[in-house]
Amino acid sequence: MDLQFTTEELAFRDEVRAFLKDKLPEELAHKVKNGLRLTKQDMERWHAILNERGWLANHWPEQYGGPGWSAVQKFIFEHECALAGTPRIVPFGLSMLGPVLIKYGNEQQKNYWLPRILNGADWWCQGYSEPGSGSDLASVKTTAVRDGDHYIVNGQKTWTTLGHHANMIFCLVRTNKEVKAQAGISFLLIDMNTPGVEVRPIITLDGEHEVNEVFFTDVKVPVENLVGEENKGWTYAKYLLTYERTNIAGVGFSVAGLEKLKVVADRVQCNGKPLSQDPLFAARLAKVEIDLENMKTTNLRVIAAVAGGGVPGAESSMLKIKGTEIRQELLSLTRRAMGPYAAPFIEEALHAGYSEPAIGDEAAASAAASYFNYRKLSIFGGSNEIQKNIISKMILGL
Numbered sequence: 001m002d003l004q005f006t007t008e009e010l011a012f013r014d015e016v017r018a019f020l021k022d023k024l025p026e027e028l029a030h031k032v033k034n035g036l037r038l039t040k041q042d043m044e045r046w047h048a049i050l051n052e053r054g055w056l057a058n059h060w061p062e063q064y065g066g067p068g069w070s071a072v073q074k075f076i077f078e079h080e081c082a083l084a085g086t087p088r089i090v091p092f093g094l095s096m097l098g099p100v101l102i103k104y105g106n107e108q109q110k111n112y113w114l115p116r117i118l119n120g121a122d123w124w125c126q127g128y129s130e131p132g133s134g135s136d137l138a139s140v141k142t143t144a145v146r147d148g149d150h151y152i153v154n155g156q157k158t159w160t161t162l163g164h165h166a167n168m169i170f171c172l173v174r175t176n177k178e179v180k181a182q183a184g185i186s187f188l189l190i191d192m193n194t195p196g197v198e199v200r201p202i203i204t205l206d207g208e209h210e211v212n213e214v215f216f217t218d219v220k221v222p223v224e225n226l227v228g229e230e231n232k233g234w235t236y237a238k239y240l241l242t243y244e245r246t247n248i249a250g251v252g253f254s255v256a257g258l259e260k261l262k263v264v265a266d267r268v269q270c271n272g273k274p275l276s277q278d279p280l281f282a283a284r285l286a287k288v289e290i291d292l293e294n295m296k297t298t299n300l301r302v303i304a305a306v307a308g309g310g311v312p313g314a315e316s317s318m319l320k321i322k323g324t325e326i327r328q329e330l331l332s333l334t335r336r337a338m339g340p341y342a343a344p345f346i347e348e349a350l351h352a353g354y355s356e357p358a359i360g361d362e363a364a365a366s367a368a369a370s371y372f373n374y375r376k377l378s379i380f381g382g383s384n385e386i387q388k389n390i391i392s393k394m395i396l397g398l
């Protein structure tokens with residue numbers, strides 16, 4: 001694979017840079033670069049800016065609103081966004097449900113739901129996990145029983161990220177209890193404003209409200225909200241997960257994280273020298289940088305395969321494991337580099353930031369909080385242990 005950019009690709013990179021310089025609001029970039037809290041409005045604002053330019057759904061086919069980019073253009077875009085400090089795009093509609101609807105949804109569903117994902121009319125969340133059904137996802141117990149033109153849904157989902165912002169949830173529901181677990185699951189779109197849906201917050205150890213429990217009591221869902229065929233939901237669920245995992249790998253986040261870490265390691269003093277010159281620290285930094293360079297290539301391979309009509313398969317599991325290990329190592333090194341400055345968890349600082357001269361800027365405000373929060377990376381989207389099981393089955397045939 002030729003990793004040199006062509007003249008056209010370099011011109012595209014300049015176009016992206018100019019767009020980001022012009023359109024990325026400074027206050028959003030400041031928050032992202034310093035790890036400060038983003039509000040729902042912040043995320044919606046960046047979503048709308050990208051949509052206006054036609055650069056939001058960059059992995060969707062052109063006929064549904066994708067920009068028609070090559071794999072390299074997608075890579076360049078992601079890379080430049082990370083360096084500029086753009087907010088993350090909330091993935092549930094765009095990167096998870098969108099590809100499922102495009103592949104398995106009927107025309108009516110595509111025509112109705114896809115434009116609403118793009119224009120931000122719906123905020124989606126993911127109703128896969130349940131108490132007792134995480135790694136063993138096929139054991140989901142939430143039921144959907146057909147009653148005329150509706151399904152009646154009863155059960156509970158958990159760990160629902162940003163469910164408190166969402167008006168729609170895509171759910172795995174059990175429609176047949178008599179068959180093998182995987183053969184009795186359906187994929188249902190549920191309006192969260194329907195009577196019988198209740199969202200309860202889960203407050204995590206760091207005081208954050210990011211995840212929720214969602215309860216369904218006799219919730220009436222129109223049958224037209226079934227995606228694909230009844231009892232075939234497991235196929236769609238797995239397809240969605242490959243996109244989710246590729247997304248979690250977050251190459252762009254790591255590129256930006258490495259840049260930030262290098263700046264800090266040059267500023268912080270250790271035995272009278274910059275920490276970046278400490279042999280042990282420098283060795284860890286070099287290792288993570290090499291891993292990241294390798295992962296960029298794997299990421300390009302996966303993007304190229306998808307652009308060529310393929311589906312990210314076991315590669316998405318490889319990317320998820322390596323990508324999350326790199327992200328966690330970068331956060332760990334950043335926290336170590338900041339030493340005692342990273343220790344306090346100051347709620348207000350996560351909104352407003354604080355300036356620490358020894359570190360520079362406001363980066364220390366979020367170092368400890370990010371370190372702890374991102375332990376989740378190796379758990380959600382299917383834990384890294386589960387990804388190893390998938391790789392051993394799909395590649396090694398074990």
Ligand SMILES: Cc1cc2nc3c(=O)[nH]c(=O)nc-3n(C[C@H](O)[C@H](O)[C@H](O)COP(=O)(O)OP(=O)(O)OC[C@H]3O[C@@H](n4cnc5c(N)ncnc54)[C@H](O)[C@@H]3O)c2cc1C
Binds near residue numbers: 126127134380386
């Ligand atoms: C912050 C956060 C956000 C999340 N957001 C969402 C969301 O928006 N929507 C959603 O549906 N879910 C979400 N999840 C749920 C997530 O997908 C599950 O937590 C994950 O799949 C693990 O399931 P579990 O928590 O039930 O752990 P368990 O399945 O109980 O696993 C516990 C431990 O055992 C290991 N283990 C289990 N089975 C095996 C095996 N066969 N081989 C080897 N090791 C094994 C696991 O790796 C893990 O270390 C989120 C989770 C977190 C932490």
